Amino acid sequence: MSKVYFASAKMSALRADASLPAKFRRALAHFPLKAMFEGKTIAIKMHLGFNIGYTTIPPIFVRTLIQEIKEAGGMPFVTDGRGAVPGAKARGYTEETLGARLVEAAGHNERYFVNAPIGYLSLENVQICGEIANADAMVVLSHGKGHGQCGWGGAIKNVAMGCVTHKSRCDIHVLIDTEFEWNTDLCVHCYLCRENCPTGAVSFNKEDKLRINLHHCRYCMHCVNCCPHNAIKINEEGIRQFQAGMARVTKACLDTFERGRILFINHVCSVTPFCDCWGFSSPAIVPDVGIFLSEDIVAVEQASIDSVRIENYIPGSLPPPLEIRDVPGHLFEKIHGKDPYLQVEEAAKIGLGSREYEIVEVE
Ligand code: SF4
Numbered sequence: 028m029s030k031v032y033f034a035s036a037k038m039s040a041l042r043a044d045a046s047l048p049a050k051f052r053r054a055l056a057h058f059p060l061k062a063m064f065e066g067k068t069i070a071i072k073m074h075l076g077f078n079i080g081y082t083t084i085p086p087i088f089v090r091t092l093i094q095e096i097k098e099a100g101g102m103p104f105v106t107d108g109r110g111a112v113p114g115a116k117a118r119g120y121t122e123e124t125l126g127a128r129l130v131e132a133a134g135h136n137e138r139y140f141v142n143a144p145i146g147y148l149s150l151e152n153v154q155i156c157g158e159i160a161n162a163d164a165m166v167v168l169s170h171g172k173g174h175g176q177c178g179w180g181g182a183i184k185n186v187a188m189g190c191v192t193h194k195s196r197c198d199i200h201v202l203i204d205t206e207f208e209w210n211t212d213l214c215v216h217c218y219l220c221r222e223n224c225p226t227g228a229v230s231f232n233k234e235d236k237l238r239i240n241l242h243h244c245r246y247c248m249h250c251v252n253c254c255p256h257n258a259i260k261i262n263e264e265g266i267r268q269f270q271a272g273m274a275r276v277t278k279a280c281l282d283t284f285e286r287g288r289i290l291f292i293n294h295v296c297s298v299t300p301f302c303d304c305w306g307f308s309s310p311a312i313v314p315d316v317g318i319f320l321s322e323d324i325v326a327v328e329q330a331s332i333d334s335v336r337i338e339n340y341i342p343g344s345l346p347p348p349l350e351i352r353d354v355p356g357h358l359f360e361k362i363h364g365k366d367p368y369l370q371v372e373e374a375a376k377i378g379l380g381s382r383e384y385e386i387v388e389v390e
């Protein structure tokens with residue numbers, strides 16, 4: 028059973044010290060920051076977003092974290108992958124606002140990395156960004172939200188996709204092979220799937236074979252839902268392989284650190300259906316939950332996903348063509364058709380942590 032500290036976004040009184048940034052600072056005090064970080068360089072791995080997205084973690088929380096780490100004697104810097112750092116200024120992330128340098132994780136042009144073996148299916152190895160691999164310690168500071176391909180984008184996704192080079196990200200995606208399965212025997216070529224796809228991602232070639240262009244796909248599941256013969260399905264095996272690959276890459280990245288030098292923080296506020304890499308934001312689909320902190324990546328992810336509940340869904344918050352489908356499972360499975368717990372399950376299987384957790388709420 029792992030401990031997960033929780034600072035709720037709910038306020039017990041109309042006072043600054045009852046608000047989330049104040050509770051976050053108090054939650055950090057529960058960790059031995061001096062023992063973890065004193066005299067060390069600390070990579071604060073964030074997803075800094077893109078374009079005009081505005082629902083990434085607000086700078087006040089990053090600044091608070093940086094102040095606490097510095098007070099503990101650490102030397103933090105904020106880092107993210109290719110292309111994210113230069114544009115981050117426009118969204119309020121600068122050395123002045125955060126109190127620490129912003130650094131591209133694999134250097135400009137992504138030439139600074141170390142290779143690590145993975146040995147899972149086609150994924151023989153990955154290139155871990157040099158600034159991550161060569162830091163002494165890490166804080167994985169993640170915005171908890173939905174994700175079209177993983178179901179959930181939190182700490183595991185932040186490490187697996189964000190601490191490796193673009194080339195390795197592409198190699199991980201190859202594990203899915205294809206997101207959708209099309210059963211040619213069941214298909215009667217009514218083309219309802221093509222007509223119901225809002226983005227033109229579905230087409231049929233000269234041989235009348237279905238094609239789905241994943242670059243145009245918005246993971247709305249209309250094609251799956253509208254087929255009268257269940258000829259299109261999510262490729263569950265491929266999705267599991269993808270998530271199992273992410274778990275293994277996460278382990279390879281975390282293994283570059285000594286034990287006791289990584290802290291995981293999930294900021295489960297502004298919970299959007301899609302990842303921050305889309306370059307825009309849509310409304311939150313549940314009320315702000317709060318911040319989860321743990322030294323166990325599996326426990327922090329399990330607790331965070333558990334906290335995003337269907338009963339808290341805010342009607343009207345999903346932008347079209349997304350919708351809540353009448354299928355069993357988590358809220359994000361109803362939206363994107365992928366079980367968000369798969370990555371957590373796979374991470375637990377390879378010993379990254381425990382799915383059993385105890386919540387310690389910080390007032
Ligand atoms: S909706 Fe189903 S049956 Fe109709 S063309 Fe598409 S896959 Fe085939």
Ligand code: SF4
Binds near residue numbers: 250
């Ligand atoms: S999931 Fe939605 S966007 Fe993607 S191919 Fe199917 S209908 Fe088109």
